[in-house]
Amino acid sequence: MVRTAQSGEFIEGVDDQMTPEVGHFALALALALALVQSVLPILGAKRRNILWMQSARWSAFGQVLFVTVAFLALMQAFITSDFTVKNVVENSNSLKPMLYKVAGTWGSHEGSLLLWTLILTVFGAAVALFGSNIPQALKARTLSVQAWISVGFLTFMLFTSNPFDRVFPPPSDGQDLNPLLQDVGLAMHPPLLYFGYVGFSIVFSFAVAALIEGRVDAAWARWVRPWTLAAWMSLTAGIALGSWWAYYELGWGGWWFWDPVENVSFMPWLMGTALLHSAIVTEKRDAFKSWTILLAILTFSLSLLGTFVVRSGLLTSVHAFAVDPERGLYILGLLAVSIGGSLALFAWRAPMMEPGGLFKPISREAGLLVNNLILTTATGVVLFGTLYPLFYEAMTGGEKLSVGPPFFNAAFIPVMLPLVFAMGCGPFLSWKRADLPGVLQRLRFVALLAVLGTLAVWYLAEGGPVLGYLSLMLAFWLFMATVREWTMRIKLFEGPVSTSWRRASNLPRSAHGMTLAHAGLAVAMFGFIGSTVWKSEEIMFVQPGADISIGGFDVRFNGVERVRGPNYFADRGELTVSRDGKYLTDLFPERRTYPVAQSTTTESAIRSTLAGDLYASIANPASEDASTQGAWTLRILYEPLVNFIWIGSAMLVLGGGLSLSDRRLRVGAPRRKAAVTARVPAE
Amino acid sequence: MIWLVFAALSTIGLLFVGLPLRRRSEMTSVMADTTPAVLLDQLDEVKRDLERGVISGAEATAAEQEIKRRILMQSRKTAQATKELTSGGRFAIVLSAMFVPAFAFGYYAVMGSPEIPGIAFSERTAERQETAKVADLTNQLYDRLTTDPSGGPSEGWMLLGQTYSRMGRFADAAEAFGIVAKRPEATSAVFSMLAEALISAEQGVVTPAAVTAIEHAMELDPSNPAAVFYKAVALRQKGDIAQAHDLLVRRLNNADSFYPWMESFVAEANRIGTEIGRAPISLANFAPMVNAPGPTQEDIENAQDLTVEERQAFIMSMVERLAARLQDEPDDLDGWMRLGNAYSVLGDREQAIVALERAEILLSEAPQNDPRRQTLKEALARMRQ
């Protein structure tokens, strides 16, 4: 009774005291708009009703507005630590640093779902806003399909995982977010990853719209390409960031673990990469049409599958959200409708597509076909390996099996290596029919260089597995071939530099983009190989004053100090690194204890150089033998070339960006005046 | 206030659907198919590539042929697609626009919680201070009790134990009660509180220590409801469900009037009763119906599948019947006390005070050593706080 009086006062108080409910209401409005958008425009496209088609534009904007309001409301609740919101109670704490309060907004299942939906609507609105070169009917259909996905996710959120569930009276303080997740890299990781994951939704919508319309042609491929590129770039960045996070936060120095959750983000990437290339063939040669459509559907289906796996508790994973079979069933229903529906539509419509341009076995088309087939095979291997434990359990009635990194390394790498070889040749091939002897002639020198480079490494390094050297040779091959192709295009060294410069600036940006991305993959491969094959590791008990030598460095352990952070305290080790008696740097690895969440994390300290990382992490001895009294466990790794992984990834993303900025992708966009002249010709 | 915000948001939502209804003239221009532009650009590109020497003349011609073939197809398609654009359907748009707020309010009416305010952590300093104060006082009390050379007064330990219980620190509470339980003056209530704390500390599992405490409580006062309740819990965990059920029902039958604990007794008895197929019992059977007409069979049946609110209302009606009877028999001292208790349980403080004051008047004629005097005084003091 006293309580009601108080809440009355609160409601009449400051505005932000009702934000959680405003957020909830905004989600309901977004759902209402999504429902309208999923019906009106597509009907409009069928009846050629301009008003109905036009409504897609504004309802897409409305959706993004309301979901943003909801997202900001949730963020506000996290920032102010409003513990009347259940989601805040479960994932935040008043002592948490502000950055992680903000990041907490998408740290939980509910919040991340809201972010998912936000990005979904952002892509819809982006098509409504920037897609002025897309025919009205196709745009209307695409936006309707996008709204179907919106409806699916909004209802999923509102009916099974509402981020605005309330608690009253509020508990005195919140449980903390898993400290492992309190990290800058990880705070930014989901948004980027989701941008990629969810970005493919619009490509999916385009594909379904095209199937409904029964029209796929060069123009369609060109309209879809920028969206595919944008999603692919984000996903690439997201995966790279996640792997970087694992590398320095988990304290093991590894960057890829073939965990199911990693795999499910990797599969859309592989498929998306195939789609990117297959769409080029559709655009240039009007070929591979049903294949491109299928890839578009499969890429987003794999994204959805990822969401399903992470949120249903189907597979065990380090990263999975809380297990809830009810949610799992709901997403499975969503999957059945979206994937099943789109594939059924595909099965019905695809055979009606006209066959495209013809080509010879040695041609750019054939090269891209090889790319597609290998990427699809690789995706299949990862998919099968990831889900096999489930299949096995179902078939044997409860027996369990693990499919771990040894399987994936053995099955995935051999499948992918031929792709690297093909990537070297592909760009040299011309459309329709290529001049094989000519290409071989140009690549002879590249092959020689790759062999020489590998031999040089073999001479310098102290052994290593054959597969490592083979991969290295292919990485050299890819890098040199890519550079060779670029210099050939701009005729570098064949005339004055000024001519080459002019040619380079005349070259379409997408050509530069491809070169940068392909070279990026080669660079990343150097990183993968270096940090896998020539990694060295020391694990030991050390007393203050101890000296360790690793990878040519001398490391001195100076002792440990207790330090305090905002919501943790830490044992901080002090290490001095020198080489040949010359001081280089100090390293401060930490072992943090978070009292509220009752858990501990390791914060490694890294000395990063292009040649490799010196990576140190610390923990206190678990055993209390007299011999090790006062000693600390130190783990020091030397990871050669590991930074090439992130540099290569950045090159991939930048390459995508260059391609995206190519003016050809905007052809047909009304240039104000042109729009008037491009009026429907009166036949 | 909050509804105002919702109304504003809904208006915006409505506008977002309704907007296409405005501006009509500009629409046709956007309808242009941009495929021709793409095809022309492809032709251009072949030309550029040829100039740059990226492709040979033969390749360029072949590519041009191909694009021209597409142009031809496109040109014929455009010629065929003569179906006129329509721009009617305004009614559907208006209807859709209305749907948006209607849907949102409909959903929110069911799922929303507009009555709960958002409270930022920074606004809760008073509450935090309160919590800190309680914790501080508890610590002080603990210090005083432990440093007391005579072991500290039992009342102090009991207060400490109850505070700990409320804070959810059941193990500490059990320790505090345990100290009093070892003293000769330990009452049945001390042991039942001890049992409760022990069981809560083990998340509902009755440990041997808890069983001992329950036994002691039962020995000292076989009618102590808490003791009986936990005895039943212990029996049920041992598997003697029937015995547990009997015990609960027997105690309910022995109650002379309505008490707040009866509800949990009935709930527990029904919960375990279903396991052994006993018919559900109803609170109405044991509620204070000394002379009032008893509840009909229908009442009982209804009461069994009531929600919390409905059950509250049901009890309320029982209480009202008691109140009505007391209007006719105003000299029933026990009746007034029972009514006062009932109101206080229902949270109606004013009514409770009125009833208790009536009892106080009647009680002034009772002998000085009447135990009801003390009870009444305490109850009144509590209500008047």
Added chain:
Amino acid sequence: MRHVIIALFLLLPVMAFAVEPDEMLQDLVLEERARVISKELRCVVCQNQDIDSSNAGVARDLRILVRERLVAGDSDEEVIAFIHARYGDYVLMRPPFNASTLALWLAPFVLAVVSLLAGWAIILRSRRKGVVADFSEVEEAEIARFIDINTPKDN
């Protein structure tokens, strides 16, 4: 379910590194073998971690056991078999090759063969001689008109 999770968590000691110095063998060759074996064995209480990188108590016990077996003279295969016998297939990171995992191990090959066949079929179909007919005059005129209509005239 909740209880099980609590139980599993209780097996985790205060966060320590996976491999502890006091577990490690003096013999560098044996230690290297132990590390390799450890990467092949799954920590049964963790989620997708090998015992080499897990800090769970059971993982630590298994690591010590692996080293004991190695010191006792077991071969790598014998050590893995020893643990396999106690924990079953689940403990192996590399699934054993047998009837029930045939599908898994053959999958890459099958997929590769299917891809090759598909590629071959597509290439066969695509190299058919197309009809390279020239355009008729009417058609040429139609194309020219199309180009003319659709060329932006604002320059």
Added chain:
Amino acid sequence: MGRILAFIPLAIAAVFGGFFLWGLNPDRDPNNIPSVLISQPAPQFDLAAIEGLETPGLSRADLVDNAGPVIVNVFASWCVPCRAEHGILTQMVEKDGLRLFGINYKDKPEDATKWLAELGNPYERIGSDLSGRAGIEWGLSGVPETFIVGPDGTVLFRYVGPVVGDEAIARFREALEQAGALPRGQNG
């Protein structure tokens, strides 16, 4: 031909969907690992008694040639769910007359002694597995775990996690009935 090919993706997706649906079945616990010991002889182990406790130690020899099935419970004083389970096991010993053996997993003898003194000691024999080696022999993945061992020393059943809550108890009792330790149908 093309028509059939176009259906392949849908067919594959449907098969996957079927497996997913199976995987979501609420009875399935993805963290549960089946034991290889079922229907196998109990492993070799020989554990001394907990220091300072009168209850004798436990070895494989104690699990063979019994009159009926016995329960082997792995517990530790540091394991919270073990406390919850303790009363239920005690009740099975007292009320159903079952024989209960214990393996005290990685527990300090003084902690274990104190724990048993506080909660009661229903165990007939307890082996102290300080090193956790016997735990490995039993394929242990966590504490508590409870096994039912037949009269000939064959492991008949394994329960991971505490036998707490109606569902778990029902499952355990059913296994006991199947093993012949309890008369059938007693548990309704």
